[in-house]
Amino acid sequence: MKARETGMNRIRQRRGFSLIELLIVIAIILIIATIALPKLNRARMYAQETAAIAAIKTLHSAETQYFSQFGRFAANLTELGPPASGQPGPSGADLIPGDLAAGDKSGYKFTVTGGPSGYTISAVPIAYNSTGSRTFFSDQSLVIRENYGQEPATVNSKEIK
Secondary structure, three states, X not given: OHHHHHHHHHHHHOOOOOHHHHHHHHHHHHHHHHHHHHHHHHHHHHHHHHXXXXXXXXXXXXXXXXXXXXXXXXXXXXXXXXXXXXXXXOOEOOOXXXXXXXXXXXXXXXXXXXXXXXXXXXXXXXXEOOOEOEEEEEEOOOXXXXXXXXOOOOOOOEEOO
16 A cells, blocks of 8 residues: 555656746746847847838839829828828828828838929938837939938938949
């Protein structure tokens, strides 16, 4: 009978993990997370910067369409966006999505300024070094320029290849 009781006690003692084993597993998970999290944030930020460049290209196409329809460049994002009501027109041409027309998309703040002879596009991260580490500038020349840092990119900034 004693041999049987000793076997039952062993079974009861090994039902789960010990506290030390659990702490070791948690420590390993935390070390892996500490290494992976900055890389994940950098990858997310790079994706948002790439989306900002794509949005600038969309704005170039929209400005070209706007010019061909109305004989001038759009003065702001609202004119390129969906109309407030009714059919598309000069005050809302419905050439870009509403979120881009509002100015915020993919962690960037966009502004468009148009005039009779051209337009400028500016994209600045909403939270520097979180949603982006570069600012962007472009105009009717279709050349996209970047600046690493919080200073907004200008016509004299480095060209993106």
